[in-house]
Amino acid sequence: MSFFERLKTAASAEWRAYTGHPFTDAMADGSLPEAAFRHYLVQDYLFLIEFARAYALAIYKSPSLADMRESAAGLSAILDVEMDLHIKLCAGWGLSPGDLERAPPAVEMLAYTRYVLDAGMRGDLLALKVALAPCVIGYAEIATRLASRPGARAATNPYSVWISEYAGALYQEVAANARAQLERLASRYATPAREAELIAIFREATRLEADFWEMGWRARP
Numbered sequence: 590m591s592f593f594e595r596l597k598t599a600a601s602a603e604w605r606a607y608t609g610h611p612f613t614d615a616m617a618d619g620s621l622p623e624a625a626f627r628h629y630l631v632q633d634y635l636f637l638i639e640f641a642r643a644y645a646l647a648i649y650k651s652p653s654l655a656d657m658r659e660s661a662a663g664l665s666a667i668l669d670v671e672m673d674l675h676i677k678l679c680a681g682w683g684l685s686p687g688d689l690e691r692a693p694p695a696v697e698m699l700a701y702t703r704y705v706l707d708a709g710m711r712g713d714l715l716a717l718k719v720a721l722a723p724c725v726i727g728y729a730e731i732a733t734r735l736a737s738r739p740g741a742r743a744a745t746n747p748y749s750v751w752i753s754e755y756a757g758a759l760y761q762e763v764a765a766n767a768r769a770q771l772e773r774l775a776s777r778y779a780t781p782a783r784e785a786e787l788i789a790i791f792r793e794a795t796r797l798e799a800d801f802w803e804m805g806w807r808a809r810p
């Protein structure tokens with residue numbers, strides 16, 4: 590079994606709660622109230638700013654130039670691609686990038702981003718990439734599942750743009766690269782003695798991802 594499969598198996602209850610959250614199903618069938626999605630997306634913009642810092646930390650923590658380039662590509666995927674989706678969608682509600690940056694941060698956003706940054710600061714690159722894995726690999730898995738639902742990508746679904754973005758080739762490749770890098774790092778730096786610590790980081794980050802959906806889900810009118 591691959592390293593990532595072992596992490597997922599060890600955190601299977603948390604992984605299921607995250608990747609199968611009702612928020613995601615409601616995006617697929619278009620029934621998610623706009624207010625819930627809007628709250629999620631504004632907080633996700635703040636989340637991406639902090640995650641950009643986590644990728645910058647990963648560049649710093651990289652033992653090799655190849656690892657550095659890998660994290661630099663992730664950083665650019667956030668700053669140059671992913672945030673554009675948020676800016677475009679929020680512009681439709683009359684929100685400017687400045688409005689988004691000034692939004693009051695939710696505790697779920699703070700808890701998750703602080704956790705990942707802290708895991709990265711006290712640990713090595715592998716620990717940081719394990720903390721980032723639920724985010725990068727999870728969204729690719731969720732979007733692929735949602736895109737396979739009938740009507741999910743139809744123009745009548747207000748969430749088709751979001752689904753198509755993460756189910757699209759670009760993000761699928763970002764996730765595949767992240768997964769391959771995780772396997773490479775694990776083969777070099779994971780030892781049986783470290784496995785419990787790495788599983789604990791993965792489980793906690795996955796739980797905080799589910800809490801992030803839950804934050805949006807609670808914002809339903």
Ligand SMILES: Cc1ncc(C[n+]2csc(CCO)c2C)c(N)n1
Nearest residue numbers: 633640663666667671724725728801
């Ligand atoms: C709560 C939350 N979790 C995951 C992602 C997805 N994501 C964040 S950074 C990144 C990698 C490079 O773009 C990806 C796929 C998100 N947007 N919000």
